[in-house]
Amino acid sequence: MDWILDFYNFRVVAQYIPDFARGLGSTAWISLLALVISLSVGTVVAIMRMSANQLLWRPAAAYVQAIRSTPLLIQIYVIYFTLPALPLLGRRLDELEGGIIALGLNAGAYMSEIIRAGIESISRGQVEGAQSVGMTYLQRMRYVVLPQAIARVAPTLLGQTAVLIKDSSLVSFIGVFELFGAGLLVYNERLMPNEGYLTVAACYLAIYAVMLSLTGYAQRRLGGTAG
Amino acid sequence: MIDVILSTMPFLLEGLWMTFKISLITIFFGSLIGTVVGMLRTLDYALITYPLGAYIHALRGTPFLIHLYFVYFMLPATGISWLQLEAFPAAVIALSLYTSTYVAEIVRGAIEAVPRGQSEAARSTGMTALQTMWYVVLPQAMKLMIPPMGGVYVIIIKGTSIVSVIGIAELVRAGEHATQRHPRELMLIYGMTAMMYFAYCYPVLRLARWAEAKFGSVRLPS
Numbered sequence: 001m002d003w004i005l006d007f008y009n010f011r012v013v014a015q016y017i018p019d020f021a022r023g024l025g026s027t028a029w030i031s032l033l034a035l036v037i038s039l040s041v042g043t044v045v046a047i048m049r050m051s052a053n054q055l056l057w058r059p060a061a062a063y064v065q066a067i068r069s070t071p072l073l074i075q076i077y078v079i080y081f082t083l084p085a086l087p088l089l090g091r092r093l094d095e096l097e098g099g100i101i102a103l104g105l106n107a108g109a110y111m112s113e114i115i116r117a118g119i120e121s122i123s124r125g126q127v128e129g130a131q132s133v134g135m136t137y138l139q140r141m142r143y144v145v146l147p148q149a150i151a152r153v154a155p156t157l158l159g160q161t162a163v164l165i166k167d168s169s170l171v172s173f174i175g176v177f178e179l180f181g182a183g184l185l186v187y188n189e190r191l192m193p194n195e196g197y198l199t200v201a202a203c204y205l206a207i208y209a210v211m212l213s214l215t216g217y218a219q220r221r222l223g224g225t226a227g
Numbered sequence: 228m229i230d231v232i233l234s235t236m237p238f239l240l241e242g243l244w245m246t247f248k249i250s251l252i253t254i255f256f257g258s259l260i261g262t263v264v265g266m267l268r269t270l271d272y273a274l275i276t277y278p279l280g281a282y283i284h285a286l287r288g289t290p291f292l293i294h295l296y297f298v299y300f301m302l303p304a305t306g307i308s309w310l311q312l313e314a315f316p317a318a319v320i321a322l323s324l325y326t327s328t329y330v331a332e333i334v335r336g337a338i339e340a341v342p343r344g345q346s347e348a349a350r351s352t353g354m355t356a357l358q359t360m361w362y363v364v365l366p367q368a369m370k371l372m373i374p375p376m377g378g379v380y381v382i383i384i385k386g387t388s389i390v391s392v393i394g395i396a397e398l399v400r401a402g403e404h405a406t407q408r409h410p411r412e413l414m415l416i417y418g419m420t421a422m423m424y425f426a427y428c429y430p431v432l433r434l435a436r437w438a439e440a441k442f443g444s445v446r447l448p449s
Contacts, residue, residue, distance in 0.1 A: 069425045070421045070428070071387075071399070073391075074417065075421075077399075078414075078417045081413050081414075082413045082417055166288075166290040167290070169290040172292075173392070193296065193304050197293060197297060198301070200293065201289045204289045204290060204293065205285065207288075209288070
């Protein structure tokens with residue numbers, strides 16, 4: 001019994017359950033908000049990239065390349081440390097807002113690539129059919145192309161969401177309290193790395209397992225391709 | 228502004244050199260471990276494939292930050308003397324393990340993409356399983372592995388930014404130090420840091436895309 005307590009003292013972990021729960025909730029919220037940003041940005045950027053207009057596809061391509069070629073950590077630093085006071089907000093972003101926006105913009109680039117692949121997989125006849133019944137470009141996108149495209153790549157989008165959740169651990173670098181921060185707290189207060197980090201790892205694994213089964217479900221349900 | 232650029236450039240370049248070194252060592256060891264794991268996973272032998280599947284899922288399901296802290300903080304806490312790692316080997320080991328999961332999936336995907344008839348034909352001419360792998364399957368699978376490996380290399384380069392947290396003087400760390408000397412030039416310094424990553428990663432991504440057009444590709448796991 002003693003060697004277990006030596007390796008992993010669950011009594012200490014039990015004391016910190018409220019902190020782990022708070023961290024887990026925070027990670028969930030951060031990921032959810034970043035996911036909303038990334039899907040909105042990703043959809044817009046994907047459509048822009050497929051446009052014939054240079055003024056649309058060039059900035060979109062530059063955004064995707066810039067995000068894919070730099071580490072998330074630097075993106076978080078640039079957005080949190082270097083953005084001046086925003087005009088509408090009247091102040092600078094706090095660490096939570098900066099972290100969420102950086103995460104969302106980062107994932108947005110990857111999401112846009114996935115969504116673009118989905119849109120490109122929709123057959124030409126679908127678009128022509130929609131055109132022939134007199135739909136405008138926006139109507140075609142909204143009612144014909146996007147619903148099919150998103151359904152087709154839903155499993156891949158879920159896989160990218162799992163990556164997003166893992167990546168959210170990096171916002172702890174700018175002082176946001178989330179799941180990883182809860183592990184840091186245990187380590188800093190008790191100097192017990194196993195109790196802190198193994199617990200956090202278990203929580204992340206649990207989230208991953210949920211995401212994995214969701215991906216499998218989406219795949220069976222929508223018949224898309226594996227991520 | 229020019230004098231800030233000139234005075235911080237040497238330090239940032241030193242950081243870039245460290246990033247370069249770590250990523251090169253990591254792609255070597257990560258590919259080595261990943262290739263072995265990936266090839267073993269194609270075997271039809273549950274006693275091997277299940278534990279390796281668990282290894283891949285365990286690393287895939289947790290952030291790299293956890294792997295790094297595991298190697299740097301938790302292994303030394305076991306009290307075993309040869310697990311007391313310095314920051315540099317700890318960073319390389321953690322990154323290599325992380326990389327190996329991507330490589331393993333690519334290797335497995337590529338091997339499975341080679342039509343079964345190829346290995347059946349090789350076996351029927353009397354080749355052993357190893358000969359079949361070495362002379363028939365691998366040469367064909369290799370071509371499919373090249374393009375996604377470019378993506379893995381970029382993942383490693385971006386991953387090295389995180390090892391700054393255990394005190395390795397790579398590019399992000401060099402940038403942080405520079406901002407302490409010039410606290411008013413945050414945007415410039417982090418901008419320069421980002422540009423250096425871009426200069427390193429973008430050509431690799433372009434190369435990967437060129438290779439994909441030339442050789443075709445297996446699906447890169449996300």
